[in-house]
């Protein structure tokens with residue numbers, strides 16, 4: 001399976017609009033981070049996790065030509081605001097399956113009501129089917145099974161997803177023991193690490209590293225990164241062995 005990091009930035013992306021912060025002014029392409037998302041592909045299958053406001057740009061940069069479905073972690077705008085741009089896939093393939101918690105589906109129905117319109121729907125509007133994700137109920141994407149991982153982003157429930165020996169967890173602040181058990185024996189873990197300072201709803205770097213020590217994956221990639229974490233090159237040097245800062249357009253094979 002290929003894992004392509006479409007975006008690795010926190011909600012504002014890097015550079016932040018109007019910011020004079022040195023990381024926002026960096027000329028290193030690894031310091032430019034679109035909103036967080038990954039693309040999983042294997043054989044003829046292709047699935048995207050989250051659909052933030054940079055979705056169109058990400059599909060172009062990665063040359064993604066087909067999407068079989070989108071798995072949502074939660075409803076926040078940096079993970080959902082790109083939904084209108086699924087239309088090229090609709091025109092080529094038909095309705096796109098969305099996998100999400102029932103609360104997230106309800107939220108999308110409210111915010112993107114025109115997508116879900118059943119009477120007199122505009123013919124060019126995006127078209128989707130929905131499949132509810134329920135914790136402790138694995139589901140299929142293509143010929144692989146996905147295990148939902150239930151975590152908390154402050155007070156908000158968020159789903160992470162495990163596909164075989166790969167797990168993707170973003171916007172985590174707390175995780176219960178029962179969910180940690182689902183993360184044993186990973187080859188690759190992707191986990192959020194916002195910055196060094198603590199944050200109310202996100203792991204900071206120390207919390208992410210402690211979590212990695214607990215889970216013991218073979219390799220870990222950090223994502224959902226703020227410009228406040230620092231320059232990619234400098235932060236990477238400080239990380240333990242087998243822990244890497246993800247960056248946009250990084251592709252790994254598992």
Ligand SMILES: [Zn+2]
Nearest residue numbers: 011076078171
């Ligand atoms: Zn987020």
